[in-house]
Amino acid sequence: MQTKLTRVKRQLSAIALSIAASACGSDASRVVDLGQPPDASFFNPGNGSGGDGYGSGGQKPDGGALVDSGPPPCPEEWKICSEPFTYPVGSETSVELRGDFKSDGWTSGVAMTKAGSKWTTNVNIPYNKKVQYKFFTNGTTWTIDPAQPTITDATNNTNNVRDPVKCAAPTCEEPGAPAAGVYDWRDAVIYFVFVDRFNDGNSANNCNVSGVSSAFVNYAGGDWAGLKKKIDDSYFSDLGVNTLWITVPADNTDEKGKGVGQDSSYYSAFHGYWPKNLDPKNPESCFGTAADLKALVASAHSKNIKVLFDYAMVHLHKSAPVYSQNPTWFWSQYDGTRNCICGQDCDWNADGKRCWFTDYLPHWNYTNASARAYSVQNAIDWVTEYGIDGLRLDAIKHVDDQWLTDLRGKLTSDVVAKQTPQQRFYLVGETFSYTQSDIKYYVDPAAKLDGQFDFPERLSLVKSVLMRKSDMSELANFLDQNDGAYGANAVMSPFVGNHDLGRVIHMAEDASLWDEWSNNDKARAWSNQPAQPTAVSAYERLANAYAILFTNRGAPLLYYGDEVGLAGAGDPDNRRMMPWSGLSTNQTTLRDRVSALLKIRAAHPATRRGMRTTLSVTSATWLYKLSATGDELYVAINRGDAAATVAGLPNGNYAELLTNTTATGGSVAVPARQARVFVAK
Numbered sequence: 001m002q003t004k005l006t007r008v009k010r011q012l013s014a015i016a017l018s019i020a021a022s023a024c025g026s027d028a029s030r031v032v033d034l035g036q037p038p039d040a041s042f043f044n045p046g047n048g049s050g051g052d053g054y055g056s057g058g059q060k061p062d063g064g065a066l067v068d069s070g071p072p073p074c075p076e077e078w079k080i081c082s083e084p085f086t087y088p089v090g091s092e093t094s095v096e097l098r099g100d101f102k103s104d105g106w107t108s109g110v111a112m113t114k115a116g117s118k119w120t121t122n123v124n125i126p127y128n129k130k131v132q133y134k135f136f137t138n139g140t141t142w143t144i145d146p147a148q149p150t151i152t153d154a155t156n157n158t159n160n161v162r163d164p165v166k167c168a169a170p171t172c173e174e175p176g177a178p179a180a181g182v183y184d185w186r187d188a189v190i191y192f193v194f195v196d197r198f199n200d201g202n203s204a205n206n207c208n209v210s211g212v213s214s215a216f217v218n219y220a221g222g223d224w225a226g227l228k229k230k231i232d233d234s235y236f237s238d239l240g241v242n243t244l245w246i247t248v249p250a251d252n253t254d255e256k257g258k259g260v261g262q263d264s265s266y267y268s269a270f271h272g273y274w275p276k277n278l279d280p281k282n283p284e285s286c287f288g289t290a291a292d293l294k295a296l297v298a299s300a301h302s303k304n305i306k307v308l309f310d311y312a313m314v315h316l317h318k319s320a321p322v323y324s325q326n327p328t329w330f331w332s333q334y335d336g337t338r339n340c341i342c343g344q345d346c347d348w349n350a351d352g353k354r355c356w357f358t359d360y361l362p363h364w365n366y367t368n369a370s371a372r373a374y375s376v377q378n379a380i381d382w383v384t385e386y387g388i389d390g391l392r393l394d395a396i397k398h399v400d401d402q403w404l405t406d407l408r409g410k411l412t413s414d415v416v417a418k419q420t421p422q423q424r425f426y427l428v429g430e431t432f433s434y435t436q437s438d439i440k441y442y443v444d445p446a447a448k449l450d451g452q453f454d455f456p457e458r459l460s461l462v463k464s465v466l467m468r469k470s471d472m473s474e475l476a477n478f479l480d481q482n483d484g485a486y487g488a489n490a491v492m493s494p495f496v497g498n499h500d501l502g503r504v505i506h507m508a509e510d511a512s513l514w515d516e517w518s519n520n521d522k523a524r525a526w527s528n529q530p531a532q533p534t535a536v537s538a539y540e541r542l543a544n545a546y547a548i549l550f551t552n553r554g555a556p557l558l559y560y561g562d563e564v565g566l567a568g569a570g571d572p573d574n575r576r577m578m579p580w581s582g583l584s585t586n587q588t589t590l591r592d593r594v595s596a597l598l599k600i601r602a603a604h605p606a607t608r609r610g611m612r613t614t615l616s617v618t619s620a621t622w623l624y625k626l627s628a629t630g631d632e633l634y635v636a637i638n639r640g641d642a643a644a645t646v647a648g649l650p651n652g653n654y655a656e657l658l659t660n661t662t663a664t665g666g667s668v669a670v671p672a673r674q675a676r677v678f679v680a681k
């Protein structure tokens with residue numbers, strides 16, 4: 001259970017983190033190449049299980065050759081029958097069909113059409129479902145047709161019934177699919193580039209803020225030219241990433257600033273969350289020029305990589321001209337005699353849409369229509385100036401709802417109307433909460449966000465797979481409930497690591513360095529910072545988390561460096577420079593596994609939008625089937641530290657896609673801390 005205190009703490013640090021960041025500078029020597037061979041069990045299908053690791057693997061099943069029955073049908077849950085209904089014509093003047101074939105079907109029916117001796121209509125009904133119905137005549141009278149089957153309940157109410165509906169030629173209706181030809185964001189794999197910490201492509205633009213508390217909270221030199229170079233070198237294409245989210249590109253203050261709450265350290269604005277000048281034509285000089293940023297976007301698009309900008313619209317830095325010129329556009333720091341700093345005299349929740357995160361960050365007052373219009377237009381200007389594909393909205397719950405609905409409306413009229421369907425703008429938000437309803441509140445692709453980062457899923461994933469604190473069955477049950485929690489049209493972004501949390505590799509160590517709430521992840525952020533783990537087990541567990549993340553729905557997010565299990569405690573230590581050399585074999589093997597998983601994801605739509613069915617689950621193992629139209633595969637996970645026999649794989653011959661081996665159905669052996677992905681041969 002999460003205590004109230006814990007939640008407050010997490011909210012505080014979530015925001016703080018956006019503003020008070022830091023990292024370990026460009027000290028790439030922190031990442032030590034241990035030069036040791038990988039543990040034999042890492043990605044080795046043979047270790048720990050005996051034989052080839054697949055039970056009866058390699059043998060033909062009884063009966064010899066398999067029959068090619070054509071492409072597999074769509075999942076039964078997607079099948080729809082267009083079911084005809086009739087009612088005999090009498091003296092009535094109108095007939096409505098009412099029933100449980102739709103959510104409001106008992107109050108709002110379907111009008112039937114008179115044709116000869118019958119009233120008729122066709123209604124779409126899920127295949128193999130039971131339907132109860134009645135006829136509503138003349139707008140006044142409930143009746144049944146006694147010639148059709150009936151069912152009478154305990155209160156003596158009788159309905160007509162069809163149980164089950166099974167038509168000969170069902171159609172297939174994939175939930176959440178966009179219209180034909182429109183880009184499906186469920187195909188996206190997002191990578192968060194912390195620009196200052198990614199790659200220094202031009203040392204001439206490097207910045208230095210004097211007086212910060214440590215070199216690792218100063219600018220480290222990363223820039224848009226450096227990121228462009230990695231795009232051009234196909235780093236992301238090779239990894240399997242097709243969407244980049246980059247830190248706020250607006251010009252930030254050159255001043256140092258203290259952290260929020262009890263944090264008295266001084267930081268630079270290397271994180272981008274202290275915007276000063278919002279002019280898109282004059283972006284952050286520490287990251288390059290407007291031309292550099294345009295070149296980056298052009299390079300990305302040439303590689304079919306979409307670009308999301310981080311947009312910070314809760315506050316500006318106090319040195320911003322917009323603030324001094326328009327003081328009424330911002331909430332006063334003082335409310336009468338009250339100092340409205342979040343977490344001090346003002347409450348993070350009750351006053352969350354107006355309190356200042358700290359005393360140098362004026363909070364926009366979007367109840368002021370002029371302020372709102374200015375800010376919304378500014379967001380649009382960034383989008384159109386650079387031709388980007390989406391925005392990531394920082395700390396959205398601290399912004400008035402009207403700002404978000406105004407932005408969505410203006411995006412629709414000013415941006416989407418001018419784009420091709422394949423561009424389809426994506427709006428993803430951050431609400432740091434482990435409560436689904438908090439997050440869901442802002443998810444509505446028509447009027448608000450397309451999706452949000454899925455903090456509850458992350459919690460469940462790290463707890464079951466990395467920390468081994470809860471059973472895999474708990475994870476399976478959670479995901480079953482979570483899949484539809486945000487609506488069929490939402491495209492959520494699940495993840496395991498981000499820039500506000502201690503690096504996830506340390507949760508996967510034999511002894512986790514902090515808990516699933518990330519309590520204590522900041523304890524070693526400034527001193528005694530954790531070294532790059534050396535044991536293979538942490539990397540294998542993280543690979544297992546990725547196996548689940550990348551074979552399930554949503555637009556998964558990878559935080560830079562997490563593909564190599566980069567070390568680091570909480571903010572600011574979770575923003576170390578991306579290591580481009582000196583990686584250990586465990587790190588490169590993990591990165592290869594990420595790439596392999598993302599190639600499987602790209603090749604198999606069932607991973608991106610399929611129906612998941614659990615075939616077996618225990619405390620340590622989980623086998624699930626993924627089905628989409630024309631595509632089926634099976635994923636077996638063993639998060640345990642011993643080899644396990646996983647039951648439930650249907651009989652047949654399979655190719656295993658991660659180790660490029662073969663297997664037969666029934667039960668399969670999966671080595672300790674390994675995942676397997678099977679497709680029928």
Ligand SMILES: [Ca+2]
Pocket residue numbers: 200201202203204205206221222223286
């Ligand atoms: Ca630079």
Ligand SMILES: [Ca+2]
Pocket residue numbers: 251252253254284285286
């Ligand atoms: Ca600046």
